[in-house]
Amino acid sequence: MTITNIAVCGIGGQGVMTATEILAEAALSLGFDVKKTEVAGMSQRGGVVTSHLRFGPQVLSPQIVPGEADLLVGFEAAEALRWSHMLKPGGVALVNQGRFVPPVVTIGLYDYPADPIAEMRALGVEVSDFDASALALQLGNIRLGNTVMLGAMSDRLPFPADVLRNAVLARFGVRKPALVDLNRQAFELGRAAVARMGAAA
Amino acid sequence: MGAALPEPAPSRLFLSGNDAVALAVRDAGCRVAAAYPGTPSTEILEVLARYPDLYTEWSINEKVSLEVALGASMVGARAFCAMKHVGLNVAADALMTMTVTGTEGGLVIAVADDVGMSSSQNEQDSRFWARFAHLPLFEPADAQESYDMTRAAFALSERFCCPAILRLTTRICHVKGRVIAGERETHEPGGFVKDPQRWVMVPGNAKPRVARMHEREEALRAASTESAFNVLLPGEDRRIGFVVSGPAFMHVREAFPAAPVFKLGQSYPLPLERVRELAAGVDQLLVVEETEALVENELRAAGIACSGKDTLPRVGELSPDVLRPAVARLLGEPVPAKAHLAPQQVFPRPPTMCVACPHLGIYYTLAQLRNITISGDIGCYTLGAGQPWNALDTCISMGASMGVALGMDKGRGEADAKKSVVAVIGDSTFMHMGMQGLLDITWNRGNVTVLLLDNRAVGMTGGQDNPGTGRDIHGETVPRIDFAKLCEALGVNKERIHVLDPYQLPVLFKTLREETKVREPSVIITNRPCVLIDDYQPAQPYKVIADQCTGCGNCLDVGCPAIHVTRRAKEVKPSGKEVELAFTRIETSACTGCGLCVQPCAPEAIVHAAPEHPVKFLHAKI
Ligand code: SF4
Numbered sequence: 001m002t003i004t005n006i007a008v009c010g011i012g013g014q015g016v017m018t019a020t021e022i023l024a025e026a027a028l029s030l031g032f033d034v035k036k037t038e039v040a041g042m043s044q045r046g047g048v049v050t051s052h053l054r055f056g057p058q059v060l061s062p063q064i065v066p067g068e069a070d071l072l073v074g075f076e077a078a079e080a081l082r083w084s085h086m087l088k089p090g091g092v093a094l095v096n097q098g099r100f101v102p103p104v105v106t107i108g109l110y111d112y113p114a115d116p117i118a119e120m121r122a123l124g125v126e127v128s129d130f131d132a133s134a135l136a137l138q139l140g141n142i143r144l145g146n147t148v149m150l151g152a153m154s155d156r157l158p159f160p161a162d163v164l165r166n167a168v169l170a171r172f173g174v175r176k177p178a179l180v181d182l183n184r185q186a187f188e189l190g191r192a193a194v195a196r197m198g199a200a201a
Numbered sequence: 202m203g204a205a206l207p208e209p210a211p212s213r214l215f216l217s218g219n220d221a222v223a224l225a226v227r228d229a230g231c232r233v234a235a236a237y238p239g240t241p242s243t244e245i246l247e248v249l250a251r252y253p254d255l256y257t258e259w260s261i262n263e264k265v266s267l268e269v270a271l272g273a274s275m276v277g278a279r280a281f282c283a284m285k286h287v288g289l290n291v292a293a294d295a296l297m298t299m300t301v302t303g304t305e306g307g308l309v310i311a312v313a314d315d316v317g318m319s320s321s322q323n324e325q326d327s328r329f330w331a332r333f334a335h336l337p338l339f340e341p342a343d344a345q346e347s348y349d350m351t352r353a354a355f356a357l358s359e360r361f362c363c364p365a366i367l368r369l370t371t372r373i374c375h376v377k378g379r380v381i382a383g384e385r386e387t388h389e390p391g392g393f394v395k396d397p398q399r400w401v402m403v404p405g406n407a408k409p410r411v412a413r414m415h416e417r418e419e420a421l422r423a424a425s426t427e428s429a430f431n432v433l434l435p436g437e438d439r440r441i442g443f444v445v446s447g448p449a450f451m452h453v454r455e456a457f458p459a460a461p462v463f464k465l466g467q468s469y470p471l472p473l474e475r476v477r478e479l480a481a482g483v484d485q486l487l488v489v490e491e492t493e494a495l496v497e498n499e500l501r502a503a504g505i506a507c508s509g510k511d512t513l514p515r516v517g518e519l520s521p522d523v524l525r526p527a528v529a530r531l532l533g534e535p536v537p538a539k540a541h542l543a544p545q546q547v548f549p550r551p552p553t554m555c556v557a558c559p560h561l562g563i564y565y566t567l568a569q570l571r572n573i574t575i576s577g578d579i580g581c582y583t584l585g586a587g588q589p590w591n592a593l594d595t596c597i598s599m600g601a602s603m604g605v606a607l608g609m610d611k612g613r614g615e616a617d618a619k620k621s622v623v624a625v626i627g628d629s630t631f632m633h634m635g636m637q638g639l640l641d642i643t644w645n646r647g648n649v650t651v652l653l654l655d656n657r658a659v660g661m662t663g664g665q666d667n668p669g670t671g672r673d674i675h676g677e678t679v680p681r682i683d684f685a686k687l688c689e690a691l692g693v694n695k696e697r698i699h700v701l702d703p704y705q706l707p708v709l710f711k712t713l714r715e716e717t718k719v720r721e722p723s724v725i726i727t728n729r730p731c732v733l734i735d736d737y738q739p740a741q742p743y744k745v746i747a748d749q750c751t752g753c754g755n756c757l758d759v760g761c762p763a764i765h766v767t768r769r770a771k772e773v774k775p776s777g778k779e780v781e782l783a784f785t786r787i788e789t790s791a792c793t794g795c796g797l798c799v800q801p802c803a804p805e806a807i808v809h810a811a812p813e814h815p816v817k818f819l820h821a822k823i
């Protein structure tokens with residue numbers, strides 16, 4: 001019984017939960033059993049958000065056991081470092097280089113890690129990183145960052161990228177048709193960003 | 202407009218436990234549903250409110266919501282109410298009598314325990330209430346069971362004429378899974394049947410009904426013994442047999458697929474004899490339950506040997522990675538290794554108040570005042586206890602700021618003689634349980650300054666409406682409570698009631714300083730909306746002119762998350778004193794132009810910025 005475990009992390013307001021929801025829709029459309037859960041304390045208030053997605057023939061527990069995630073998607077660099085231990089040996093992390101510095105760091109109580117992504121690599125994690133926030137702003141709205149991240153992970157899933165793309169477009173097509181095109185572009189920007197990295201490696 | 206969406210195939214429903222409960226309530230033909238918002242139960246009523254053919258309301262507190270449901274049940278309608286664990290404490294007074302009167306139309310109470318305390322002031326196991334009130338208890342383990350058990354709970358409630366309790370946990374409420382829904386049914390209320398011996402609980406009428414309640418409990422035990430939700434799942438590995446209540450089942454099945462499991466779904470009254478059968482066929486029995494040892498204690502009292510909280514944690518959530526090592530220890534096996542990477546030490550990221558939150562200025566001001574004790578309450582503004590304000594001294598339960606403040610005033614000794622007592626409460630919390638406390642303050646001539654932070658929303662749970670917003674659960678316009686008049690009616694002297702703009706720091710400061718000196722109750726009401734609701738209008742953002750910033754860091758004390766430090770430095774003053782400098786910038790795309798940080802900036806380094814993008818677009822919800 002093979003189950004795919006995807007952990008998505010970031011901070012409240014970044015669209016972590018929406019992105020996981022879209023991933024879940026894609027898995028559901030293929031007939032998988034799917035469970036999705038959040039680990040979030042007061043997420044609307046800038047706190048830590050992690051979202052777990054598990055799919056396969058039958059899923060029991062909704063929680064991914066630390067050390068068993070196939071894929072870690074980090075919407076924020078320091079959060080990706082925080083949740084690195086979710087990954088299984090050989091698991092892959094996709095990380096937004098964008099940083100969201102919280103007030104406790106701003107007022108000088110704690111330090112933001114100098115280079116969280118380098119720290120992840122030092123732990124032996126395979127990381128693909130790019131600036132998803134900048135790509136989203138290039139399209140005019142930072143909120144498109146979650147679609148950029150979905151594009152970036154689309155070739156790392158046990159199903160074709162088209163299934164995920166359709167789930168993204170279906171989601172925004174229902175709510176606001178005008179957003180379909182923006183999201184399509186965001187998705188492709190994310191895809192291209194990791195493809196370039198693959199080519200460079 | 203696009204064409205209407207086709208109904209999804211039943212198995213394609215992907216619902217959270219809360220969604221599934223709501224759908225089941227609708228499908229069971231329920232007519233009346235009421236709740237006070239509370240994480241993690243809030244969404245149940247939000248979903249129900251979207252169905253046109255049943256009555257829904259936000260009640261002012263959980264006790265009222267339960268009374269509304271009871272009234273509907275009395276006239277024969279199916280009725281429902283939802284609350285979080287602490288809400289059932291509030292509703293308990295009504296609950297303990299309605300278990301005696303019993304109910305007519307099926308009545309289901311969903312109570313959501315915040316196991317692990319992601320957003321609550323305590324952790325409590327609401328399964329105690331079912332035992333205390335002698336009521337049947339259902340414990341779903343996922344969204345599908347949430348749907349199925351809600352419907353079964355209505356049927357059982359009607360069969361035994363008593364309320365049924367559905368115990369959810371955060372991990373049920375907010376976990377999504379596939380759900381297959383059933384046929385929708387309708388229930389026509391039979392009408393109210395006058396029967397004072399049943400519905401009027403004076404002692405003479407109550408006494409015979411208490412005896413009937415105990416008889417009912419025995420009948421409920423028989424029903425639970427036969428319930429399809431209480432099932433023995435066989436397994437070949439007979440070293441440990443598990444007795445599992447609620448969501449822990451999924452973790453047990455995942456971690457130990459070969460072990461026999463008695464799964465409790467309709468878990469009170471306990472089907473003891475069936476558990477005894479399992480115990481006879483295994484080497485050891487382990488009870489897995491979140492959070493207290495209720496089932497374990499009942500089994501032990503019945504002479505069934507078992508392990509439980511001696512092996513598993515009593516606090517917080519269970520999960521496969523908690524269960525595996527605990528069971529290995531019980532079996533005397535090597536404890537399985539943890540994840541191959543250790544958790545990394547990264548700075549904490551506690552929740553903060555939003556950019557431009559109207560509470561920022563209040564806490565900024567409170568933090569400047571000396572010699573005050575601040576009694577706080579439940580809501581977003583509880584975050585004032587955190588950095589950079591550190592301006593809350595207590596937080597107990599809904600509305601407790603009032604009584605606690607009065608007690609501090611009356612109980613003070615010499616050490617506190619010169620201090621002023623301030624109580625901080627939100628609009629919705631005030632109506633939930635604060636009004637009575639303020640009445641007590643005026644009646645008993647307490648010397649308390651009350652800050653009533655009216656942000657026109659139940660902010661913490663996502664901006665729901667309340668009688669102070671002038672809108673009901675459907676967004677329809679209703680009479681809007683005037684807090685100044687309400688406080689006056691509760692006995693506060695009219696001269697001591699002020700309505701202020703929380704973004705006007707000097708006015709706020711002056712008023713607070715004056716009112717804390719006055720030796721009678723005062724109320725300061727603030728009047729700006731929560732930034733997350735539609736009433737909030739963002740204005741032109743600000744920026745910091747870098748070469749005018751002196752690095753004093755005053756703007757950081759406001760606590761707005763849009764303000765960032767660009768550089769830190771140390772400076773030695775002519776007096777020889779070393780001061781820390783922090784030069785700042787404002788994240789223009791996040792700033793909503795509330796103007797708060799402009800006020801403490803002495804060199805006037807903070808000025809309007811030309812927006813890089815139209816403000817409306819940046820703050821648009823997509
Ligand atoms: S004006 Fe200042 S306090 Fe107000 S939102 Fe902008 S940065 Fe925050």
Ligand code: SF4
Nearest residue numbers: 750751753754756802
């Ligand atoms: S208050 Fe003004 S001078 Fe002081 S740090 Fe902030 S921007 Fe700079």
